[in-house]
Amino acid sequence: GFTLAAVVTLALGIGANTAIFTITSALLLRPFPYHEPQQLVRIASLERGQDRGMTLLRYETVRDRSQSFSGVAVYTNDRFNLTGHGEPLQVPIARVSPDFFSLLGVHPQLGRSFTEEEGRPEGKFVVMISDELWHKRFGGDRNVIGQSVSLDTTPYTIVGVLPPGVQFPFVGPADIWIPRYFEYSLMSPQRLRMGVGYLDLIGRLRPGVTLGRANSELALLNRQYHQQNPGFPDAGDARTMTAGPLRESVVANVRTGVLVISAFVGVLLFIACANVASLLLSRALARRKEIAVRSALGASRSALVRQLLTENILLALISGAVGLALGYAATRYLAQSNAGNLPPGVPITVDSRVLLFTLAVTLLTGLLFGILPALQLSRTNMNETLRDEGRGSSAGHGRVQTKNLLVVGQVALSLLLLIGAGLLARSFSRLLQINPGFDPHNLLTMNVSLPTVKYAKPEQQIAFFDEMLRRVSALPGVRNAAISAALPLSYIRITPVLPEGQPDVPLPQRPFVDIEAISPQWFRTMRVPLSLGREFTDADNAQAPKVIIANETFARRYWPNENPVGKHVIIGRWPQPAEVIGVASDVKNRGLAAAPQAQLYLSFPQLPWGNMNLLVRSSVEPHSLVAAVRGQISAVDPDQPVTAIQTANELMDVSRAQPRFTMFLLSVFSATALALAIVGIYGVLAYSVAQRRQELGIRLALGAEKSDILRMVV
Numbered sequence: 013g014f015t016l017a018a019v020v021t022l023a024l025g026i027g028a029n030t031a032i033f034t035i036t037s038a039l040l041l042r043p044f045p046y047h048e049p050q051q052l053v054r055i056a057s058l059e060r061g062q063d064r065g066m067t068l069l070r071y072e073t074v075r076d077r078s079q080s081f082s083g084v085a086v087y088t089n090d091r092f093n094l095t096g097h098g099e100p101l102q103v104p105i106a107r108v109s110p111d112f113f114s115l116l117g118v119h120p121q122l123g124r125s126f127t128e129e130e131g132r133p134e135g136k137f138v139v140m141i142s143d144e145l146w147h148k149r150f151g152g153d154r155n156v157i158g159q160s161v162s163l164d165t166t167p168y169t170i171v172g173v174l175p176p177g178v179q180f181p182f183v184g185p186a187d188i189w190i191p192r193y194f195e196y197s198l199m200s201p202q203r204l205r206m207g208v209g210y211l212d213l214i215g216r217l218r219p220g221v222t223l224g225r226a227n228s229e230l231a232l233l234n235r236q237y238h239q240q241n242p243g244f245p246d247a248g249d250a251r252t253m254t255a256g257p258l259r260e261s262v263v264a265n266v267r268t269g270v271l272v273i274s275a276f277v278g279v280l281l282f283i284a285c286a287n288v289a290s291l292l293l294s295r296a297l298a299r300r301k302e303i304a305v306r307s308a309l310g311a312s313r314s315a316l317v318r319q320l321l322t323e324n325i326l327l328a329l330i331s332g333a334v335g336l337a338l339g340y341a342a343t344r345y346l347a348q349s350n351a352g353n354l355p356p357g358v359p360i361t362v363d364s365r366v367l368l369f370t371l372a373v374t375l376l377t378g379l380l381f382g383i384l385p386a387l388q389l390s391r392t393n394m395n396e397t398l399r400d401e402g403r404g405s406s407a408g409h410g411r412v413q414t415k416n417l418l419v420v421g422q423v424a425l426s427l428l429l430l431i432g433a434g435l436l437a438r439s440f441s442r443l444l445q446i447n448p449g450f451d452p453h454n455l456l457t458m459n460v461s462l463p464t465v466k467y468a469k470p471e472q473q474i475a476f477f478d479e480m481l482r483r484v485s486a487l488p489g490v491r492n493a494a495i496s497a498a499l500p501l502s503y504i505r506i507t508p509v510l511p512e513g514q515p516d517v518p519l520p521q522r523p524f525v526d527i528e529a530i531s532p533q534w535f536r537t538m539r540v541p542l543s544l545g546r547e548f549t550d551a552d553n554a555q556a557p558k559v560i561i562a563n564e565t566f567a568r569r570y571w572p573n574e575n576p577v578g579k580h581v582i583i584g585r586w587p588q589p590a591e592v593i594g595v596a597s598d599v600k601n602r603g604l605a606a607a608p609q610a611q612l613y614l615s616f617p618q619l620p621w622g623n624m625n626l627l628v629r630s631s632v633e634p635h636s637l638v639a640a641v642r643g644q645i646s647a648v649d650p651d652q653p654v655t656a657i658q659t660a661n662e663l664m665d666v667s668r669a670q671p672r673f674t675m676f677l678l679s680v681f682s683a684t685a686l687a688l689a690i691v692g693i694y695g696v697l698a699y700s701v702a703q704r705r706q707e708l709g710i711r712l713a714l715g716a717e718k719s720d721i722l723r724m725v726v
Contacts, residue, residue, distance in 0.1 A: 018288045018292075021284050021691065022327075023335040024335070024684055024688065025283070026332050027334070029280075029335075029373055030340070033274070034343045034361070035346065037365050037366055037369070039354070044258065045179075049259075051216050051217045052116070053216075053256060055215050055230065058253075058254060066211040067204070067211070069237075070209075070253070073236075074233060079229065080225055080226035080230075081216060082217070083114075083215065085116075085214050085215075086112075086193050086214075087106055087183050088210050091623070092105050092197075094149075096162045100650075102654075102655045103188055105189065108193055109131055109191065109193050110130060113126070113140075118175070118178055121143070122146075123140070124172050126171070137192075138168060139161065139169070140174060141189070143173060156173065158171075163190075164197075164465050165466050209246055214258060234251070234253045243518065243520070245520050246520065248518075262355045263355060272674075273681075276429060276682075281373070283689060285377055285381040286421050286422045290696045291692070292385035300389075320389060321382050321386050325378035328374050328381075328382075331374065418692070418696075423693070425685065426685040429678070430686060432682070436678055439671065443668055450540050451539040455500075455630075456657070457625055459655045460480070460624055462623070464622065470620040473621070474554065477616065480495075487637065492629040493628050494534040494538070494627050496627060497530075499663060500660050500664075502601065503526040505527050507527050507583060513579075514570065519585070527614055528611060528613050529614050529618075529619040531548075531616050536629075537628075538599070538627065539629075542561070544576065544594060545593050552617070556618070557591065558586065561592070561595070562596070562613075563599065563608065563613075564595060604664065626641070700725075
């Protein structure tokens, strides 16, 4: 019974540490599976601490002039509609420079990588595909090399298949890779080259070059870029370039949470050790005669300590084996139920590092919970113990004090974990009560991304979405329908602006704000009230004067104590300013936990875009309309897929996923710690009462009631 209690207690602590260390090792310690990953860095373009992305010209500046890097590659995410070889499918793609895979040391399992010529505007249209897409769409056919696929109605030739299991967590999900990094859906080459930071850069440091030296060179290149391109939007004095370890771009958002959880499970293991140490101290009374006999037969104190520690380490090894099994099961559960809380593409597996960690923790645990009881028991007085044989005895004062300290420590640490979990629970409860600025109930969202070639002209995009909205709005159960470039709680585009009344400064020095293209029914569909002015109408088309609606944050920032309606704002490179026709209530556009940022709403026909989100307000359960809505979109264009179908409530759940995940883990660990402390207290009290049977019997004989004994013990 004692062994079972000790093994279960320690296995819980070791298992929790194994599970969390598996995640910690995968995210923070295990090197990326690329050639010499310690030399890989991510090069970022920052403005006031925010990543603004790289323009083509900045990339070429670093690529052609830097001496600190043996190679520099770029990547960016995009989406294409894949037709042929089955039903139309929207697939995530990665646009990369031709040297991307060679820089990382990744080689295809079939075919070849890209050539330098294929990464030029006049190069052939070629792609590499992922192993998953190869099996899912092409049935694993080894003759796939040389076959043609239609992406946004343009034929591309497959030249390679990536190996299975190779992940690129810093890139994100991608099934197709193309070397045309100088293009982007629905953006002109000139805008990409000078105005839009849509690229991400990775570099490989030359042997012997430090990160500090590379950053010094990037600072110099950044100054040269500002001097040579003074009119470009990314040439302001606040824009900098810096390099950091590639891993940081993947784990930066989760590092703090992982370390906090690691500290929690470390405390949990300490509580488990204190629990078992308390049980060993209580059990020591039964072994006093055995130890005394060993001493009488000539055993030294060091020999007794070694014997007791050997027994305790054997107990710890059994617990470690059980804990490893529990940790493996917990790791699989956490990986499968992650729901986007951990960076995608990082394999969470038990490897040799985890096994060595578990072994080290197990041995340390055996020493930690065993050393104090071993030292206490080895100090047994041989003469007193043998003379006391047959008479009632109790633990000495020192041993009782030690047990008391262990119990107090367990309870204190358990309360520490419970307080931390309680604070997180309270924060999460407040997150649940946050008003997002719109009504998420009965609101269905889905993405419609038009192929670039088929809908290259703005009037084609406008015509498609107008017809789609007309058809969807007429469906039974649909109250309102609208489109927007960004999903609720997020943003997708920013641009420099010059509000009326502000100093006329060059374009790079103007403040950047969110801009959102929406259809006229957007405010009614989202149920976002206007505090001033009017909504967009069908008359606010491409031929009409430019008009905008500002959110309250924008109005307060630039026109405090003034009426914003009728004011004007110069947006980006628009030659004429746009007139403010209304002020809308703030909507959360940086997630639920962040304050709303300044935002301008533009009429979709005046800022057309091919990648839009359809929003449908329904009078019925939203998912019941999916088939009908999909059918109406197919009626407009049978080759047009629909993706990312979810309700606004599901979007909000995703925004809450990471704090919910952390709170869940810490709550489980805190509850486990409290349960261990309770078991420890029970064990100590049970042994204490058993040791005091003679004393309690005398008290009863002298007239004490059972209630008196109970009160005394409690």
